[in-house]
Amino acid sequence: MTTAQPSPPNIIFILADNLGWGELGCYGGGVLRGAPTPRIDALAAEGIRFTNFNVESDCVPTRSALMTGRHPIRTGALQSVPAGLPQGIVPWEITLAQLISRQGYASACFGKWHLGDRPGRYPTDRGFDEWYGIPRTSNESMFTASPGYDPSVTPLPYVMQARAGEPASDVHVYDLEARRRIDAELTERTIEFIQRQSKANKPFFAYVPITQLHYPTLPHRDFAGRTGAGDFADSMVEMDSRVGQIVDALDATGLAERTLLVFGSDNGPEFRRPWRGTAGPWTGTYHTAMEGALRVPFMMRWPGHIPPGRVTNEIVHIVDLYPTLARIAGASAPTDRPIDGLDQTDFLLDAQAHSAREGFVYYIKQELRAAKWRDWKMHVVWEAEPNAGAKHLESPLLFNLTRDPKEETDVGSEASWVRTPIRRMIHAFQQTLKEHPPIPAGAPDDYVPGAGKERQHDGVKREK
Amino acid sequence: MTTAQPSPPNIIFILADNLGWGELGCYGGGVLRGAPTPRIDALAAEGIRFTNFNVESDCVPTRSALMTGRHPIRTGALQSVPAGLPQGIVPWEITLAQLISRQGYASACFGKWHLGDRPGRYPTDRGFDEWYGIPRTSNESMFTASPGYDPSVTPLPYVMQARAGEPASDVHVYDLEARRRIDAELTERTIEFIQRQSKANKPFFAYVPITQLHYPTLPHRDFAGRTGAGDFADSMVEMDSRVGQIVDALDATGLAERTLLVFGSDNGPEFRRPWRGTAGPWTGTYHTAMEGALRVPFMMRWPGHIPPGRVTNEIVHIVDLYPTLARIAGASAPTDRPIDGLDQTDFLLDAQAHSAREGFVYYIKQELRAAKWRDWKMHVVWEAEPNAGAKHLESPLLFNLTRDPKEETDVGSEASWVRTPIRRMIHAFQQTLKEHPPIPAGAPDDYVPGAGKERQHDGVKREK
Known part of the structure; x- marks a missing residue:
């Protein structure tokens, strides 16, 4: 069956960090976790909620899978790596942001990137027009409070910003207070972007990889003590509120029906204490192969296109979002390399009963x-x-x-x-x-699969 | 705050067997378990659903707690015991059925009793007008199919029936085929009772301790293969359907608003394979002290009295149903013995925000x-x-x-x-x-706490 292709919608993609399957109210958590999540629950009720949405083992691999449509074993983006060591995806990879931007979208990344922390690999080098956020991850916010920490050895972590074609710059140190504030900053910038782009004559893609509930799971001061159940629950309530702010801002522009809103998590719950999360009925945490690592909360809202109230237990995988969102934006996935993602557009838009994927x-x-x-x-x-x-x-x-x-x-x-x-x-x-031999972890910028290392990359990096 | 006491309603109490917290759709199971449960989910939505309803460690202790309002350590009904050995609650205990019957209710028990398997201890000796069901438990249905089984050693298990004041009688052997059919029989008799009593000039109390999902978890032949996910899921779908039949029969009498409908489980999920169940986000099974043993699915519907759509995480305990249902029926719990249950009527009827219990x-x-x-x-x-x-x-x-x-x-x-x-x-x-020293397990019929064993019981047994 073929789906009538609607005109390319705006895309807002909020990716939570280390949010386990069992945390949200609509996944059986919420009040049981001391943290009602009415805004995210409502989002789920207004669209499709996945109970069998699958990801990679942790932050970096999942983000690589999302941005390339390829399992991380192929891209070499296998794990979180300290600052200054080779990390992320090589410029030869064609990111989802590149595919979407080429269709004339305005694009922005507000949040945690984790796919390369040096010039040439920042979000604004990889398809986004603008970026505000952190290049790596939130546990670095604990550095400056760690006894004996020596910034001459392990560099100070920074919140950064950049615009495409310009060098990225440090904004301020990412310390524990900044960690509390970062999601408020990301939300504010996302809303400003939505409002700005709502007046522009082109669709937009806002990728918002927020930092909650990654450890240290510390809420904004406005939310501290809100639940009486501790930092973790307070942070979840903050997250729900931030999502609500973004939804409200979108709906206020009148663009709800022209916008695909995605909310999900990058991987299973944290295993470290005291920030340990829960995968609900599943066993395990991220960094395992248990079902609690594989399945994450995921939902999409697109009024008029995705029927409300749908809940599906069909297997869908994060790599699928690459060809799927590309198609929804009017683009196609590249054909010169293995793409593991399957186009789920027909399944999402209800033109096809089953997922394109069985495993x-x-x-x-x-x-x-x-x-x-x-x-x-x-x-x-x-x-x-x-x-x-x-x-x-x-x-x-x-x-x-x-x-x-x-x-x-x-x-x-x-x-x-x-x-x-x-x-x-x-x-x-x-x-x-x-x-198609995998790209080695830490491959240099000029690495091109199948070519000698001496061969230069094919210019994708600067292409947009 | 005082609750305006409505006139005593009919009470239908469906008690599932070994139904874990995580099984039903409204508790995050359902489709994920291969078994949608729309009828029970609807029941929950029409009334109050408990997410922190607590029980005893297994079948016998919970049923003792329900019928006496006392923790089983007091009653000596501590565990499941083979046929022919002393078991159940002594006649000195005053059952919930006695309390309710004394208020002029017609009363019936359709299902598994498990509180005494000889004359003087059957449901019809303990406050019910009529009974159809099994005196002990469903694993006995495996006896006749067990190689080497010798009925001269371990007696044949029977489905039984009785009327108050008459001797109980065997109906037919409880074998694997009977196990498949028993819940259909219980449902049919419950419906007949509801229809009959709907024309009588007195309220009724139908206690329906069904046998699903206790092992062997085998569905009625009508449901075998229904889900494609195996016997367990088929049995859950059957259970949902049976509950639906009872609800439909009640609603057809026009008595819905004059009837408190209770559905819940006696204990946590089975641990034995291949019938192992799930407690959802909690760990453990029955026969443990883990949260998966303590919390069970529980819900109540009473249109016009219990607000619909309420979900509560307040701690409530199975012993509380004794004084609570007694009060709702216009009775009072006895004051001559320790009653562990707390009256939750005001909490249920929304006149009080919190449970009467903190632990x-x-x-x-x-x-x-x-x-x-x-x-x-x-x-x-x-x-x-x-x-x-x-x-x-x-x-x-x-x-x-x-x-x-x-x-x-x-x-x-x-x-x-x-x-x-x-x-x-x-x-x-x-x-x-x-x-108040506990009653020893296996105490004889004439046992009266605080008296010598020679002292006769106080006549409660025949009182009604």
Whole structure:
């Protein structure tokens, strides 16, 4: 079935940080977590809510997957890396922001980038017109309060800003007080951008990777003590309020029906204490292959295009947003490289009952950990809690996620037929890795897959 | 604040068996478990849904608590016991059915009793006018299919029926086929009772302790294969449908607004495979002191009296239903014995914002395992999975259930002030055990607390 293609909408994409499946009210958290989330719950009710939306193992890999449509094993953006060490995606990658910007969108990134922290790799080098936020991640805000911290060794973290074509600049140190304020700043700038662009004669793409609930999970002073349940709950209430502010600002422009609003999380809940989150009925946290790492809260609202009140348990993956949002913006994903994402436009717009996807492979760094297919997940490496010690399984474990959401009962013997499609899927993926060798982690700017390192990149970096 | 007392309503109380917190759609399960539960979800939406309703450790203790308003440590009904061995509650106990029947209610029990399996202890000896169901529990339905089973050693289990004042009789053997059919039979009889009593000039009390999802979790043949997700999901869909049938029958009589409809579970999910259930965001199963054992799905509908759409996370306990339902029926709980239940009528009818209860103690058999107070739970014995081995803790573990629903992070040091109210609550309870020594498990019919064993019971048994 073909979907009548509406004219390219504005896109606002709010990506929460380390927000587990079980936190929001509409996912069974909310009041139970001491933090009602009425604004996000309402957003879900006005559009589609995913109960089986899947991501990569943590911040960097998921952001790489979102921006490239490719599993991070391909891009080399495998993990969070300290400042000054090689990190992020090489300029040869074509970002979602580039695809969308080429369609004439105004684009901005307000928030945490984490895909490269030096000139040539900032958001404004990779398809966004403007950026305000942090190049890496929020735990760096603890540096200046850490006894013995030496900024001559580990550089001071900064909130930064940039415009395309201009050098990025430091705004102020990202310390604990700045960490409390950052989401307010991002919200304010997002709203200013929406208001500004609502008067422009072109669609806009606002990518808003906010910093809550990443540790240290400290709320803005305006929200401190709000819930009586501690910093974590206060921060969640703040997050809900920030989302509400953005929704209100959008709706006030009258552009709601011409805007696809996306809200979701980059990965499963934090495992570190005292900021440990919850994946609700699932087991595990990010940095594992448990279902609590794979599934995250995700929702989309687009009045008149996405039917309200829809809840789907179909498998969708963060890599799918690359071809899907590209298509919605009128663009196409590149065809000169493996793209793992599948176009879910017809599924989203209700023209197709089922997801384009039945399963996916799941790596942590360079190691295949598990693969999920329909109701089942096979673990080839078992590590239910980060740092528990990865067990490489002689006999892989197979779980039925409907019957056994906590992954406690191996059904590998009774359902051994399931190994066939899962092994087939893994084999097919690994074949593509042979045909298109992965980009090494920390590859230089001029790295081009299939070429010698001496070959210069193809100019994508400056293209927009 | 005082609640205007409405005229005593009919009461229909459907008690599911081993239904974990995470199973129903309105508790985050449903489709995720392969089993949508639209009828029960609708029931919840039409009344009050509890997210912090607490029970005892398993079938027998919870049923004892419901019928006596007393923690099972007091009644001696501590665990499931094979046929022929002493079990259940002594006749000295005054059951909820007795209290309600004395107010002129017609009363019936359709389902699993589990509080005594010999004459003098059947439901019709303990306050109900009529009974159809099983005296003990559903795993006995596996006997006849068990290789080597010898009915001369372990008696055949029967579905039974009785009327007050007449001897109970066996109806048919409770085997696997009967297990599949039993909830259909209970539903049919419940509906017949509702229809019959709707024409009578007195209120009615239908206590319907259905058998799903207790193991063996086998659906009626009409539902087998319905979901494609296996017996467990099929059985849940059947359960939802049975509840729907009862609701429809009630609503068809026009008595909805004169009927308090209660639906809930007796304890946490099953731990045994392949029938293992889920407690959703909580850890643990029944037979533990984890939150997954304590909290169960519970809801009440009474149009015009209980506001629709209310969801409460206030702590309520199964023992509270004894004085609460008694009061709603116009009766009072006895004052000659310790009653642990608190009257929650004002809270239910929205005349009081908070539960009458802030916490409770939790025993498994005769051992104090934990105590819960406001957001916290203290474990004095740790056993996260049944049979894992109970660890008696030198330093009790304290968890904040809002911040840490899976009970993973001890906050005993940072929140040591909480030990004071919890220890105070435990001390007060244990004082009452000294003043009113518990009834021993397996006590004979003539047992009267505080009297010599030779003293005859006080005649409550035949009183109605």
